Amino acid sequence: MTQTASATHEVFNQSPPFEDVDLFTLDRPLADAVAANGGGGAASELSEFGKHWGSAAMAARGRIANENTPKLRTFDARGNRRDEIEFHPAYHELMAHSAHAGIHNSTWDPSGKPSGAPSEVVRAAKFYIATQVETGHLCPITMTRASVAALAAQPDLLAKAMPIIATRSYDPAFAPWWTKRGMTLGMGMTEKQGGTDVRANMTRAARDGDAYRITGHKWFMSAPMCDAFLVLAQADEGLSCFFMPRFAPDGSVNAIHFQRLKDKLGNRSNASSEVEFDNTYAERVGDEGKGIRTIIQMVQLTRQDCAIASAGLMRSGLAHALHHARHRSVFQKHLADQPLMQMVLADMALHVEASIALVMRLCGAFDSAPGDSKAAAYMRLLTPAIKYWVCKSAPGFLYEAMECLGGNGYVEEGILARHYRESPVNAIWEGSGNVMCLDVLRALSREADAAMGVLQGLIGETKGLPGAAEAAAFIGTTFRRADSERVARLAVEKLAMLAAAAALNGVSPRGAELFAATRLAENHASMYGAVDLARDDIRGLLERALP
Structure with missing residues (x-):
């Protein structure tokens, strides 16, 4: 039988589009973080929204x-x-x-x-x-x-x-x-x-x-x-x-x-x-003459949204990468069953889980701030720190997500190339990284007692987590240095990660322990997947990320 040229166009071993899904219900870290910060009653509304936007x-x-x-x-x-x-x-x-x-x-x-x-x-x-x-x-x-x-x-x-x-x-x-x-x-x-x-x-x-x-x-x-x-x-x-x-x-x-x-x-x-x-x-x-004081009220909220958006971009990158890996076979096994790919995806899932827990904790502080001085202090000190860490994490994260899809991730037909190009703007808009670090220092100098109260609260919420006490001591010592501006990026990143561990501890204690062990107790490698997680933890993180 003569085989026609069209036979070469049979499509197989490609992942189906990740669409017609419920972007809320499929995202257990999001649902848990929303519930932990008082939004559990909106689950049905958010599921309808997730189905529509998915x-x-x-x-x-x-x-x-x-x-x-x-x-x-x-x-x-x-x-x-x-x-x-x-x-x-x-x-x-x-x-x-x-x-x-x-x-x-x-x-x-x-x-x-x-x-x-x-x-x-x-x-x-x-x-x-x-x-x-x-x-x-x-x-x-x-x-x-x-x-x-x-x-x-x-x-x-x-x-x-x-x-x-x-x-x-x-x-x-x-x-x-x-x-x-x-x-x-x-x-x-x-x-x-x-x-x-x-x-x-x-x-x-x-x-x-x-x-x-x-x-x-x-x-x-x-x-x-x-x-x-x-x-x-x-x-x-x-x-x-x-x-x-x-x-x-x-x-x-x-x-x-x-x-x-x-x-x-x-x-x-x-x-x-x-x-x-x-x-x-x-x-x-x-x-x-009070223009900055006036417009900064707007900027505080747009900075919050920069962090939310960057976390959302990373979540989408993770979901598309994990979805693809579960459908794509390489060397007679699905990518998602390859130990090295599992480690990469689990490490990425851990980062996203910590990011969304932290962002939702910040939004909970915005909700409570009008009548709660501690929440207001948390909001003022940590908004720039969270924007700094979450937004600057996104481009590298999305590069890794693209690589999980190989060439399909790099072409414009897919969404990840667009996400990757989108991701740097949130770190630049409404104050670049250095500006965020200077704003943290400004908050510390203007409201030292309130800021120290926030840090003490984070210490209490991360008690027993690997490396948390040492991270808190480092933050306190570094911010008291005469040349604190010179090392502000180091201290602000550590502050954001300590806050992420604290937020995640209220959502997923095991996730908080893993995050602290890989980010606070030791320096996280520059590449995702360069960690050592147990098989059960890998399975749990990936199942929470996308059932």
């Missing part, structure tokens, strides 16, 4: 939104200046699904006050799951949520905006924000000459009656399609925060002139821009 349809939307990147339309057909950003419908669909789930507003009540426990934990679980499908659209989602904290400094403005922010509608129309069913907010802080040093900003704000006119530029304007932005500019009394809408009060397009969209490594579904302001209308938020 569907093939949502995966396709994520892929299409990244393949069809946003475009800047500076002028309309008649030559009128518009500065609109055009997106593929898949992007708008992702935004609508996130808004419908309340990821942009569910931590606030209709007046803009915190909703209370466990709103931060439940919302973080949704954010973590959505990240695994498509991360770029979550930039305006997180900034809209976080902007409410800054707008609280201007109660009259918050009272006008909150009824529209509080809806679960997504309205992509290019129209004045006060006419819309829902709105999104962005942020502009960074200028060419200053970068992280926003005190070096040169953009000027001049009074115009009760409002201001702003002239200057921003090197990065995040999510330029938003309905309004919180921006920093120099007023008479110093650096101040302003609310800058896309449309002026008379309904005309505000003079927000986008110069170009950034051509970024990742985060490609989301637009980021360079912008110039030309006598642009804005309203002040908070007092003149």
